[in-house]
Amino acid sequence: MxxxxxxxxxxxxxxxxxxxxxxxxxxxxxKMDKAFKGIGKSNIAEVTDRVLTVIIAKKKIKRSEVLRFLYG
Incomplete structure (x- = not known):
């Protein structure tokens, strides 16, 4: 309409x-999944978003690699 x-x-x-x-x-x-990305009551929403972004980009990644990405 x-x-x-x-x-x-x-x-x-x-x-x-x-x-x-x-x-x-x-x-x-x-792109609708990005509409509320990182918004919420959780104080770890931003970190969760970063982890998800890495996992989606790499498709397969070890836990140690994710931790290295987050904490250097």
Whole structure:
């Protein structure tokens, strides 16, 4: 509806509006996991985020390597 309204004053949602909305949502969903990354009540949220980032990047990593990354 928003995309239709941004296009003009008619109250009709076109197939193109739907396709644009679908494409926009698909792109947004790819990074949605980062929307609230590190936010929360936990005082270790930032460290947890750093550990997750390393694990995701490396795919496979030993605990000792993670600790070395965090603490030098």
């Amino acid at each position: 928003c995309l239709s309204a941004s296009r003009g004053n008619d109250i009709e949602i076109s197939l193109e509006d739907f396709k644009r909305a679908k494409k926009l949502l698909e792109r947004t969903e790819k």
